[in-house]
Amino acid sequence: MKVHYTGRQEELTAAQKKKLEAKFSKLAKLLDLRGGEREAHVILTTERHLRKAEITVRMLDHPMVGVGTGADQYAALLEAIERLEKQVLKLRAKKRDTKRGPKEAWPQEAPALAEASSEEVGGRLVFHVDEHDSRKPMTLEEALLEMGPDRDYLVFRDAERDRISVLVRRRDGHFDLVEA
Secondary structure: OEEEEEEOOOOOOHHHHHHHHHHHHHHHHHHOOOOOOOEEEEEEEEEOOEEEEEEEEEEOOEEEEEEEEEOOHHHHHHHHHHHHHHHHHHHHHHHHHOOOOOOOOOOOOOHHHHHOEEEEEOOEEEEEOOOHHHOOOEOHHHHHHHHOOOOOEEEEEEOOOOEEEEEEEOOOOOEEEEEO
16 A cells, blocks of 8 residues: 655654554555555644644545544554544445345336326327326325425325325415315
């Protein structure tokens, strides 16, 4: 793993450097899913008597950042590496455990059009659509959410009153509720 340091770096002892190299090699093993060299960018800052280390790596097109603070630079680096390891393990588990199945093929025609029948009345086509199986009763709040900004009206079965209702958007932005 290539490690690039930015900021003022304090001198570390040989034992500390060896331990940091071991931590970075462990992190490199966790990151190398498809092989290849990984890069870590370490930013070191100092604010008064507090040292801050920020380590950034990319995994599966996700930038991951581990931030650690401490009284000395070594403690801050260790904390940042530990936080980064937790993030990498979490992302790997998420990627591994996600249930993925084959993508379903698009239907050749929409189901509403497949069930629709038409007849000609007075020179105009009238389509009869039967979607009763796909509808469920809903409350007024659910109907408002279902309408969204792109629909002008919605016909639904009211779950509280067990009636057919029509919700119509008015020009002033408010709604009219017509109950059968």
